[in-house]
Amino acid sequence: MARIVVIGAGMGAMAAAARLAVAGHRVTVCERAETYGGAVGRFERDGFVFDTGPTLLRLPAVQRDLFVKTGKESLEQSVRLDQVDPASRHVFADGTDVRLPNSSRAGVVAVLDTALGAGAGVRWGEFLGRGRDAWDRSRRPLLEEPLWPDWPVLGRDPYPALRQRRLLRGARQATTLAEIGAWELADPRLAALLDGCALSYGLDPRTAPASAALLPYLEQTFGSWYVRGGMRELARAVYERCLARRVEFRFGAEVVRIVEKDGAATGVELADGTAVPADRVVAGVAPGGLVAAALDGEGDVPPRAADGSVVPGRFTVLLALRGARDADAAHRTVLHSPDGPAEAAEVFAGRTAARPTVTVVRPDDPATRPDEGHEAVTLTATVAPHGTHGRSVDWSAAGARERYADALVAAAGAVVPGLAERLLWREIRTPADTAAETGAPGGSVPPPALAGTAGRLLYPANATRLAGLYRAGGWAHPGGGLAHAGMSGALVAGLIVEGADFRGSQ
Known part of the structure; x- marks a missing residue:
């Protein structure tokens, strides 16, 4: 039985902790905040309850596997x-309004054909087929296996782009999502649908590799799930599973140093000077001083887009409304920017977009509101990270938060009837808040890892060159998002329990 210290109580870190405890190890989680969950937070006021991080669960099989492998109660029992x-629901700049069914490729094709014109749905369906090919070709090394030294296989883009005959240029193939939209989808609304999906993951469609096509494929194949009571309930269930497996949590325990002796990690030092010895250390934290210092500054750099641009964050406005939720309201509505390329150019250059894509979340869940005469609504937009220089926005500057919140609320008024008159109060959360709460540089939200671009969108491997030190969470292989972070926990546990013989999750 080994002593293992896990730094951070985010979802990936807790997944590693629970799996390691089941394997018989003595696990201690040191978390600088006073609670668990990392970016999966909650805001409550006057009977209103809001998720402050992810609002939907995708690829629930990852969480199901965690619960199967760590106890008797399944995910659905928890x-x-x-x-x-x-x-x-998608509302495009020209007024086209489309509601896409869940987990039904045929249904999506039919809806798009009806709303956008004959052939549009078929083109989207064929595109999803190519996204499936990209998923099948890269799934195992990208998501289910440790990042081996021969990772360059992931440097090649697995998307089977169509060959396009371009005047005076010969045959060409799409290498980015923007080119897929222009050359293969051939409809500005389908292109906006694809671009909006990429942006929601923090990716620039102008530079994101074609392999990112697997993201809409995953969404529309495996579906979107809402956790009753909010996503924070999932964090609670994982935390309680850790407790049931006798994982010890130390909250308010900031780790300031990873202790090294004889070329191996041997524990951590807390801000109050306390030493916590360990045989293994799992760093489930954002890139920064801790791991970089332990590795002499190497291997702890967050990913960048292919052109070196920043990793964006999320701007969120929580709205408490009087009046009942209308019966036909969609859970999630995307109001697409009238100029998606201009929006991407602003965000990834570190500026605020004048006409952002706005996502409106309206859960039909009594647990989120004081009574049936009120409604909790969340607005989000992908924005530049927080900072005071370079490719960032100073989200703490006077008026910056309020002005951008006004823009999101004005846009949302198109799909939330009587929004201005119903508003009781609002709470604004910016990348500056994310940075303060999670330690993520600039409040950036890590996108999932992707194949292609010569590996520039891969993350640092879970095992490090310092013996006994491992990485987990959204800033480690295989990247951001609940599913990917959960897989990082499974990979770390496999590497520690099985050692060099571990070849990936089964």
Whole structure:
């Protein structure tokens, strides 16, 4: 039985902790905050309850596997999952309004053909087929295996792009999502649908590799699920599973140094000077001083887009409304920017977009509101990270928060009837808040790892060159998002329990 210290109580870190405890190890989690969950937070006021991080669960099989492998109660016995239908509503700049069904490729094709014109749905369906090919070709090394030294296989883009005959240029193939939209989808609304999906993951469609096509494929194949009571309930269930497996949590315990002796990690030092000895250390934290210092500054750099641009964050406005939620309201509505390329150019250059894509979340869940005469609504937009220089926005500057919140609320008024008159109060959360709460540089939200671009969108491996030190969470292989972070926990546990013989999750 080894002593293991896990730094951070985010979802990936807790997944590693629970799995390691089941394997018989003595696990201690040191978390600088006073609670668990990392970016999966909650805000409560006057009977209103809001998620402050992810609002939907995708690839629930990852969480199901965690609960199967760590105890008797299944995921569905621990939380209630509701499949969201429609999966999403999309309102485009020309006024086209489309509701896409959940987990039904044929249904999506039919809806798009009806709303956008004959052939549009078929083109989207064929594109999803190519996204499936990209997923099948990269799934195992990208998501289910440790990042081996021969990772360059992931440097090649697995998306089977169509060959396009371009005037005076010969045959060409799409290498980015923007080119897929222009050359293969051939409809500005389908292109906006694809671009909006990429942006929601923090990716720039102008530079994101074509392999990112697997993201909409995953959404529309495996579906979108809402955790009753909010995503924080999932964090609670994972935390309680850790407690049931005798994982010890130390909250308010900031780790300031990873202790090294004879070329191996041997524990951590807390801000109050306390030493916590360990045989293994799992760093479930954002890139920064801790791991970089332990590795002499190497191997702890967050990913960048192919052109070196920043990793964006999320701007969120929580709205408490009087009046009941209308019966036909979609859980998730995406209001697409009238100029998606201009929006991406602003965000990834570190500026605020004048006309952002706004996502409106309206859960039909009594647990989120004081009574049936009120409604809790969340607005989000992908924005530049927080900072005071370079490719960032100073989200703490006077008026910056309020002005941008006004823009999101004005846009949301198109799909939330009587929004201005119903508003009781609002709470604004910016990348500056994310940075303060999670330690993520600039409040950036890590996107999932992707194949292609010569490996520039891969993350640092879970095992490090310092013996006994491992990485977990959204800033380690295989990247951000609940599913990917959960897989990082499984990979770390496999590497520690099985050692060099571990070849990936089964």
